[in-house]
Amino acid sequence: MIDQMRRAYAIAKKDVRIYYLKGAVVIFGILSPAFLFLAFMIGRDLPVDFLIAGLLGMTIFFASTSVAPVIAPTETQTRNLERLAAAPISITTILFGDVLASVFFGIVISLVPIILGMALGVTVTHPFILALGIVLAAFCFSAMGLIFSSAPTSMTSTVMMLSTMIKFPLVFISGIFIPVQELPSWGQALASISPLTYITDLCRYSFQGACHYPVMVDIGALTVFLAVFMAIAIKLHERSLPKRL
Amino acid sequence: MKNVIEVKELTKHYNGLTAVDHINFEVEEGEVFGFLGPNGAGKTTTVRMLTGVIKPSSGNVCVMGFDLGRDPIRAKEMMGVVPELSNAYTELSAWNNLQFMAELYGVPKRVAVSRAEELLTRFDLYDRKDHKVKTFSKGMKQKLITAMSLMNDPDILFLDEPTSGLDVRSARLIKEMVRELRDACKTIFLTTHYMDEASQLCNRVAIINHGRIAAIDAPEKLKMRIGGLQYVEVSFAAHVDVSDLSAMTGIAGVRASGDKIQLYTDEPDRTIRGLVDYSQSFGLEIVTLNTLTPTLEDVFVKLTEEV
Numbered sequence A: 001m002i003d004q005m006r007r008a009y010a011i012a013k014k015d016v017r018i019y020y021l022k023g024a025v026v027i028f029g030i031l032s033p034a035f036l037f038l039a040f041m042i043g044r045d046l047p048v049d050f051l052i053a054g055l056l057g058m059t060i061f062f063a064s065t066s067v068a069p070v071i072a073p074t075e076t077q078t079r080n081l082e083r084l085a086a087a088p089i090s091i092t093t094i095l096f097g098d099v100l101a102s103v104f105f106g107i108v109i110s111l112v113p114i115i116l117g118m119a120l121g122v123t124v125t126h127p128f129i130l131a132l133g134i135v136l137a138a139f140c141f142s143a144m145g146l147i148f149s150s151a152p153t154s155m156t157s158t159v160m161m162l163s164t165m166i167k168f169p170l171v172f173i174s175g176i177f178i179p180v181q182e183l184p185s186w187g188q189a190l191a192s193i194s195p196l197t198y199i200t201d202l203c204r205y206s207f208q209g210a211c212h213y214p215v216m217v218d219i220g221a222l223t224v225f226l227a228v229f230m231a232i233a234i235k236l237h238e239r240s241l242p243k244r245l
Numbered sequence B: 001m002k003n004v005i006e007v008k009e010l011t012k013h014y015n016g017l018t019a020v021d022h023i024n025f026e027v028e029e030g031e032v033f034g035f036l037g038p039n040g041a042g043k044t045t046t047v048r049m050l051t052g053v054i055k056p057s058s059g060n061v062c063v064m065g066f067d068l069g070r071d072p073i074r075a076k077e078m079m080g081v082v083p084e085l086s087n088a089y090t091e092l093s094a095w096n097n098l099q100f101m102a103e104l105y106g107v108p109k110r111v112a113v114s115r116a117e118e119l120l121t122r123f124d125l126y127d128r129k130d131h132k133v134k135t136f137s138k139g140m141k142q143k144l145i146t147a148m149s150l151m152n153d154p155d156i157l158f159l160d161e162p163t164s165g166l167d168v169r170s171a172r173l174i175k176e177m178v179r180e181l182r183d184a185c186k187t188i189f190l191t192t193h194y195m196d197e198a199s200q201l202c203n204r205v206a207i208i209n210h211g212r213i214a215a216i217d218a219p220e221k222l223k224m225r226i227g228g229l230q231y232v233e234v235s236f237a238a239h240v241d242v243s244d245l246s247a248m249t250g251i252a253g254v255r256a257s258g259d260k261i262q263l264y265t266d267e268p269d270r271t272i273r274g275l276v277d278y279s280q281s282f283g284l285e286i287v288t289l290n291t292l293t294p295t296l297e298d299v300f301v302k303l304t305e306e307v
């Protein structure tokens, strides 16, 4: 067990070295939340701490879901997978390594909006909750990224297209641009099925002290999403790995 | 002798196509076991099942006493694998690729450093160790991949066409390494299309065709088994009547191809004397005269030809 954890860490280290600077990761992970955010912010008069909380949630979301989906198709194409499959590690170990690399990327990138917010005078009222939320959300979204990459293809662009088709709608239903409590009841119902809603809510709590759901509900929901996403990702990858060789 | 690989009724179906069909064999400790067969015979599929990369449709594999279905991690820790189509991480340096392997196999850091240095020197790659693998030639990559498979000091090494596309010197380097490992009592499972390579290196070979094993034996014994294939090849300065030659005693068959005539026989000595007498009595000049014993290639062709 400890051996497998160490080996997962080795995989994460390899992922960091190879995939952080890939074009797709930079575009989908860093640039797209920035542009999406600017497009919505311009011409609207909203409080800064509300905006920063939304930006932070979105950044964690995009950054964490951008690394994992690149890895599996790229390694299919470059024919590295057979080596990994022959190594004394389980598929769960491989996936866990990929998640770690993705989480680390998400956390580091999320520092950008936090620093930006502090420069604009936003104060972090609950730093521990915020830190916990960011880590939990980064794990949750990384696992979600793995689900996208389980399609047995060697084309990174196919996986990216697939994930974009799911990611963008999620951004709109998650109370980032409009607070959840101001949504109609069908909108609130829709928001409650998106994990992004809960991390955004936690960010609001950390910055503004107020939130729509109780803090424990936010944390609980993210944990449940993480467990479910990870279980689905492992199942799907177990099925698709032999098809990639 | 202990069996380090035991394969029972191993089968793999790919949507309706049976790639490997109920094969059984054992590989003993310290043996170089050759696995030969025409393209698409099921060699790579078998190697993948033996190394735990794909799951068999049925049957089972034990490696070093560990059932690959139940205890894959323990079994895989003792293997080194050079897959048929594989690559090192091209974005990483040779050194980092080797260290990554060591980490995956749980090799302690200090051992890994000295072993990597040793292997890189052995494979003539030491001065390129910090270069990214994408700058390597095909042969250099193949040598690096072989070095990677040795990072965990495996007891069993699986090599799927390790010398295909290598120049003579690099191929020799790999063959030498196989011999050294054999002397160190390691077991090697070798897939190759080069018959002379199999003939030189292997203690035993299996010939697989259409997913079934056609024969398993020591190379020399396989050659004996298809006896009668020994022949004398002769060519004369002038045209001769083939039927004259087939009338000679002890000739099993005659085939003319080009200016050469092949006489199949169990007694090459007698045939040669007969040919000399024949040429003297008709005043014919012999241009070439060779005795040929069957090669592993003849065995291979005979056992895998379509019937």
Ligand SMILES: Nc1ncnc2c1ncn2[C@@H]1O[C@H](COP(=O)(O)OP(=O)(O)OP(=O)(O)O)[C@@H](O)[C@H]1O
Pocket: A245, B014, B017, B018, B019, B037, B038, B039, B040, B041, B042, B043, B044, B045, B046, B084
């Ligand atoms: N992933 C796969 N999906 C479907 N069929 C496959 C797959 N892999 C192999 N096959 C089929 O299984 C059969 C055996 O293939 P295999 O790769 O084991 O042959 P081989 O003996 O290694 O051939 P070669 O000498 O060309 O490497 C072939 O008919 C091949 O088409």
Ligand SMILES: [Mg+2]
Pocket: B043, B044, B045, B084
């Ligand atoms: Mg093959």
